Amino acid sequence: MEFNYSETWLAYSMLGLRVVMAWVFLQAGLEKLFEGGIGDPLAWSSVGFLRNAIAEANPLRELFLFFADFAAIIDPMVVFGQILIGLALLFGVFFRFAALMGAIMMSLFWTAAWQGGLLAGFPVDHGYFVDSSLVYMLILFGLGAWGAGRIVGVDRALEETELVRNAPGLRFLLG
Template sequence: MATKRQPVERTLESNIAGRDVSFNYSETWLAYSILGLRLVMAWVFLQAGIEKLADGGIGDPLAWSSAGFLNNAVAEANPLHGLFAWFGSNAALVDPMVIFGQILIGLALLFGVFFRFAALMGAFQMLFFWTAAWQGGLMAGFPVENGYFIDSSFVYMLLLFGLAAWGAGRIVGLDATLEETSIVEQNPWLRYLLG
């Protein structure tokens, strides 16, 4: 006769910015919430990449391209305007990286494979999207179109960083299996990409 496993209450104790922090949490609900956040972020990336690819794909002159946004929508007051203008003039290189990057990040998040690497690459992409939305520089407080400092790209960036820190690929993901392989045991640096 199988016994039902009871949820385990744990206490997290840490020091953040020189201040002791302690709180109770449920391992069960933490695992469900991490898995849920992982699947939502997988959907966000997969949907974005597939929509761009479905708009005609790479090489189709009517297809989605980052050039219109990069050349016309990034504010001249943005301190990174020159970088984004360069990206816009090199859209033939940037577009495949955005489209296939989003699809591959989405798949890695979905299946929990090379999760930490994929989440950090997704956070890096969100960092670029966030900085492209800046309407001004430091003295202006880096305002963005839909908020003074924070927009959805910034939120996604922090969420992906958190999921990478938690090792969300181990929760009903392939990384838990990959970490037990002899290749990873013989090359422990691979653990930085997994999790």
């Protein structure tokens, strides 16, 4: 495939998207971590949302109610997952793995926002089918596919190491 525009601009745009997505995850995770104040980490809980905010018409409602029963596991996974994904995106380290985990998290947030099922057009707040979680998910898939972690990122150096050269499967986590 050939591009008619500067590859430099392509790199700048990927770096910009990477930094913005890192900010989205870091901010969300840090807000949750310190919601109760510095002395009360993890005061945030997903239980209220999972039990009360998922629409009854959402075809996955029972799954989210099941998650609410395991908040002691889910809550730290969400908080520290968002923080670690944000840091990995920011520094371009294990980028593809982080982008995949972020996209999976966004897909769960997206499905939780459904106000109904397929016959209703998967409505979400302010429209049908598309919301910010879906957009973030698609951006993360694109950045991972493009290997955006190599652009001013740690993954560029990691891919040069003998360990990665001897275990090429590791490249699926990097980039």
